[in-house]
Amino acid sequence: MKRLVKLLTTAALVLTLFGTTGLVMAQETSYGSAGALSDECLTLEEMLTYAIQDEYAAEAEYAKIIEVYGAVKPYSNIVKAETQHISALVPLFEANAISVPVNDAASHVVLPASLKESYAIGVEAEIKNIDMYNRFLEQQLPDNVRTVFESLKAASEKHLVAFQRKANR
Structure with a gap:
């Protein structure tokens, strides 16, 4: 219960302080988690595409933050995890004869105004990522896809805790 209250408090803080700006792909409602959460009828190809787009976006934003802030x-840990998440998704595209989308996320990166702001944005991004995987896991999925989505969701839950810790300092 305490965890849920803390999560909701952090989410409210993020929305109050930053609205919907600052996320890498916030303006693109058909990209990554934003697309997944607004798409009424999900196909396997769409789920895989939204998932890899969201991982591309996180990797690109975190790499840019490291470039600017060190x-x-x-x-420094999570950017490596995002690369691993992408690597976990690529074989699912291949196994289902779906083309892997081009990674153009770096061209969409919006650098937060400060490192502190980046943590709050990270919280919001991980919440949306978890919501996306929860939505996918409600669908009929091949076992290998379900396993990867469950793993990526669990990783995002850990990332969320790390960002919450930093945002609450």
Whole structure:
């Protein structure tokens, strides 16, 4: 219960302070988690595409934050995880004869005004990522896809905790 209250408090803080700006792909409602959460009828190809787009976006934003602010935690750890998440998704595209989308996320990165602001944005991004995977896991999925989505959701839950810790300091 305490965890839920803390999560909701952090989410409210993020929305109050930053509205919907600052996320890498916030303006693009058909990209990544934003697309997944607004899409009424999801196909396997769409779920895989939204998932990899969201991982591309996180990797690109975290890499840019490291470039500007240095190899600070949790970014120095999480950016490596995002690369692994992408690597976990690519074989699912291949196994289902779906083309892997081009990674153009770096061209969409919006750098937060400060490192502190980036943590709050990280909280919001991880919440949306978890919501996306929860929505996918409600669908009929091949076992290998379900396993990867469950793993990526669990990783995002850990990332969320790391960002909440930093945002609440």
